[in-house]
Amino acid sequence: MQRMMLPDDRPPRILLCAVFGPYGVDDAYGRKENIMELFHNQVTRAQGIASFRFHHRSFGLYFLADNVDADVTVLDFPSKKRFEREVRRGHYDLVGISFIAPNFVKAREMARYVRQQSPKSVIVLGGHGAAIDGIEQLIDCDHVVKGEGIRWLRSFLGQNPNAPLRHPILPSTEYQSIFGLPLPGTAASLLVPGVGCVNGCNFCATSHFFGKGYTSFIPTGVELFDLACRIADARGTDTFFVMDENFLKSRERAAEMLELMERHHRHFVFEIFSSAETIAAFGIENLVRLGVTFVWIGVESSSEQGNYVKNRGIDPKALIKELRDHGIGVLASGILCQEHHTPQNMHIDIDFMVDLNADFVQFMLLTPMPTTTLYREMEAQGRLRNIPFEDWHGQKMLAQTHPHFSDDEPEIWLKRAFRQDYETNSSSVYRVTEGALRGYRTLKAKGYTDACWQARIKEREARVLEYSMILPTIERNAVNETERERVRALRREIAKELPQAFNLKRRSTALGATVLAALWNLRVRIKGDMIQPATIVTRLCKSAKQPSGLLAPALAPSTSPAGSEQLVAAEAAQDMVVDHARGLHVCVHDGRTDEREPPLSQVLAEAVGVPRGRRDVAPGAIAVLEGLPVDEPPLVLGEAPKLLLDSQKGPGVADRRLDL
Numbered sequence: 001m002q003r004m005m006l007p008d009d010r011p012p013r014i015l016l017c018a019v020f021g022p023y024g025v026d027d028a029y030g031r032k033e034n035i036m037e038l039f040h041n042q043v044t045r046a047q048g049i050a051s052f053r054f055h056h057r058s059f060g061l062y063f064l065a066d067n068v069d070a071d072v073t074v075l076d077f078p079s080k081k082r083f084e085r086e087v088r089r090g091h092y093d094l095v096g097i098s099f100i101a102p103n104f105v106k107a108r109e110m111a112r113y114v115r116q117q118s119p120k121s122v123i124v125l126g127g128h129g130a131a132i133d134g135i136e137q138l139i140d141c142d143h144v145v146k147g148e149g150i151r152w153l154r155s156f157l158g159q160n161p162n163a164p165l166r167h168p169i170l171p172s173t174e175y176q177s178i179f180g181l182p183l184p185g186t187a188a189s190l191l192v193p194g195v196g197c198v199n200g201c202n203f204c205a206t207s208h209f210f211g212k213g214y215t216s217f218i219p220t221g222v223e224l225f226d227l228a229c230r231i232a233d234a235r236g237t238d239t240f241f242v243m244d245e246n247f248l249k250s251r252e253r254a255a256e257m258l259e260l261m262e263r264h265h266r267h268f269v270f271e272i273f274s275s276a277e278t279i280a281a282f283g284i285e286n287l288v289r290l291g292v293t294f295v296w297i298g299v300e301s302s303s304e305q306g307n308y309v310k311n312r313g314i315d316p317k318a319l320i321k322e323l324r325d326h327g328i329g330v331l332a333s334g335i336l337c338q339e340h341h342t343p344q345n346m347h348i349d350i351d352f353m354v355d356l357n358a359d360f361v362q363f364m365l366l367t368p369m370p371t372t373t374l375y376r377e378m379e380a381q382g383r384l385r386n387i388p389f390e391d392w393h394g395q396k397m398l399a400q401t402h403p404h405f406s407d408d409e410p411e412i413w414l415k416r417a418f419r420q421d422y423e424t425n426s427s428s429v430y431r432v433t434e435g436a437l438r439g440y441r442t443l444k445a446k447g448y449t450d451a452c453w454q455a456r457i458k459e460r461e462a463r464v465l466e467y468s469m470i471l472p473t474i475e476r477n478a479v480n481e482t483e484r485e486r487v488r489a490l491r492r493e494i495a496k497e498l499p500q501a502f503n504l505k506r507r508s509t510a511l512g513a514t515v516l517a518a519l520w521n522l523r524v525r526i527k528g529d530m531i532q533p534a535t536i537v538t539r540l541c542k543s544a545k546q547p548s549g550l551l552a553p554a555l556a557p558s559t560s561p562a563g564s565e566q567l568v569a570a571e572a573a574q575d576m577v578v579d580h581a582r583g584l585h586v587c588v589h590d591g592r593t594d595e596r597e598p599p600l601s602q603v604l605a606e607a608v609g610v611p612r613g614r615r616d617v618a619p620g621a622i623a624v625l626e627g628l629p630v631d632e633p634p635l636v637l638g639e640a641p642k643l644l645l646d647s648q649k650g651p652g653v654a655d656r657r658l659d660l
């Protein structure tokens with residue numbers, strides 16, 4: 001492979017960028033359906049202010065940044081202006097742009113700008129958009145990285161591609177809220193044990209992008225446990241969102257992890273994606289013990305015709321009921337406008353998905369994403385439609401011709417499906433609360449007395465107590481009388497089981513929550529419910545980093561199972577410098593990516609270490625200067641490397657009421 005050459009022996013200067021905002025608006029670069037939120041976009045979108053709201057960073061960029069010896073700036077959720085300013089003033093040797101197919105136009109515009117304003121910068125494209133056929137000709141760039149990027153970038157920089165992997169310490173989500181109320185506690189940490197999936201379902205972009213194989217970042221349970229301990233200690237939460245397409249597929253790793261957790265009394269909590277067959281094979285009680293409290297399952301379809309090997313022989317309704325009985329929340333996803341669907345039979349799959357009574361349901365349109373087998377088949381049949389990439393998001397129109405569905409019909413079906421689930425099963429937040437109580441009762445009734453099981457009972461109890469405080473808010477905003485009745489019944493059940501849920505303190509909090517939710521409701525009615533993520537700038541400098549791999553010499557490579565690859569060993573990086581423009585959820589009326597700078601008082605308070613004044617800067621994070629303009633000299637670079645976490649204890653929505 002061609003390597004990057006620098007004129008002197010200074011460390012390379014690299015800019016890694018996500019595509020610019022605003023997101024989810026109809027403009028020259030994107031579509032209103034493409035909002036930058038997981039649940040509000042694809043899951044609870046029909047549930048009004050009861051929808052779960054949060055943002056995910058562009059995680060791949062942080063992995064790349066942390067695993068090369070270079071001075072790297074990560075620009076996440078930039079505005080176009082902010083991106084352009086960084087390019088103009090940064091004098092970068094390499095600019096990497098991460099994008100997915102529906103963001104093609106944004107990536108093209110970014111590459112064009114880099115070429116024009118910083119002609120010496122090498123332009124590298126990566127992320128799932130790189131799988132678009134002929135992308136090299138469609139966007140003016142120097143390299144396109146299809147698949148796993150860490151090894152590629154290391155090789156390109158002349159560094160060891162197989163050096164041990166460093167796992168960045170990151171929150172999995174930013175600014176979680178519901179009813180406009182910030183969810184309490186620290187957001188779960190991100191854990192990425194690996195990328196890809198060996199199952200290779202024909203429509204699955206993730207599996208195909210990584211060669212229908214699994215690239216393990218953290219191959220063994222021992223390493224995973226060690227990494228989880230370090231991340232949990234650093235971020236102050238034992239909960240992890242596991243970004244791995246099929247976490248339980250590596251059964252031995254999960255079993256080893258469980259054994260270590262029990263032995264060391266570290267009762268982590270995991271939110272995972274897993275296919276039905278792997279869940280069934282692992283066993284529900286093992287799942288409870290492992291600390292799984294949420295699982296995303298691809299149910300896909302009610303029929304053999306529309307389904308995949310991963311679901312063969314599984315009764316999804318029984319599986320989901322059993323999981324929920326044990327206090328494990330379930331997100332079930334289904335695919336609409338499949339090949340066998342017609343306007344006459346589509347309701348069968350919608351009814352089936354709704355009848356699963358999962359906590360959350362995702363409906364997506366069958367979309368032949370580039371690189372998938374489905375795409376190749378549709379291409380061969382001449383069925384790919386000539387629609388712009390911005391429309392390849394699976395929320396509105398089909399990217400392929402379908403004999404039974406014309407242009408606007410798929411969107412109508414999607415809306416109908418989400419609405420039916422909401423009206424039939426009530427809001428997801430109600431379901432989550434009800435499931436937690438069920439889990440609490442089931443686990444207690446089993447009578448196991450060991451520490452692990454007791455910790456799992458406590459976790460469900462805590463969840464019930466937390467969510468009980470918003471029961472009045474759920475009732476007030478219920479979709480129909482059925483939901484109101486369900487909430488009242490649930491309140492009676494909780495009062496029987498855990499009377500402390502309704503003590504004076506909690507009742508007062510509940511009252512406060514209803515008032516704040518009413519304000520949020522008002523804001524949504526007046527200004528709409530758009531929330532743009534704030535720009536996050538993270539600077540990593542070589543001088544503050546340990547060379548990759550130095551921190552994990554004891555961990556030897558192990559043999560990869562067939563169909564999978566691995567990057568050896570895992571290390572949590574402890575040297576991120578986060579320059580975070582706070583203030584999400586405000587100033588969104590103009591639809592721009594939020595770029596608020598902090599008040600001077602906050603920056604000064606940070607500099608002199610006054611904790612109250614600096615509000616949301618992590619304790620001990622002396623090198624973090626929140627929200628300073630990115631083109632100011634990074635004062636942080638001379639500091640000793642310190643653990644710099646992005647604290648979730650920000651001002652929160654509640655504190656920002658005046659900005660509504």
Ligand code: B12
Nearest residue numbers: 036037038057058060096098100101126127128148149393
């Ligand atoms: C988190 C996520 C999101 C977040 C966005 C986070 C963000 N800040 O952008 C949310 C929930 C908002 C989201 C929304 C959508 N998403 Co999304 N999302 C994911 C998800 C689940 C995880 C991505 C991730 O972090 N993986 C872990 C990291 C470590 O891996 P990675 O990102 O792939 O990065 C590696 C390589 O790709 C490569 N790489 C990545 N970037 C770069 C850059 C350079 C320069 C280089 C060299 C290498 C490189 O190196 C990395 C390390 O190996 C993936 C599925 C998946 N499991 O990957 C779908 C996925 C990326 N999303 C997808 C889609 C379609 C969407 C939506 C359009 C869905 C919809 N219908 O609304 C929207 C679009 C929103 C928008 N406006 O952009 C598709 C993309 C398909 C495609 N071919 O383009 C995916 C693959 C899901 C799928 N199977 O279909 N998404």
Ligand code: SF4
Nearest residue numbers: 197200201204207245
């Ligand atoms: S099991 Fe899930 S992640 Fe794996 S290939 Fe199938 S759809 Fe993709």
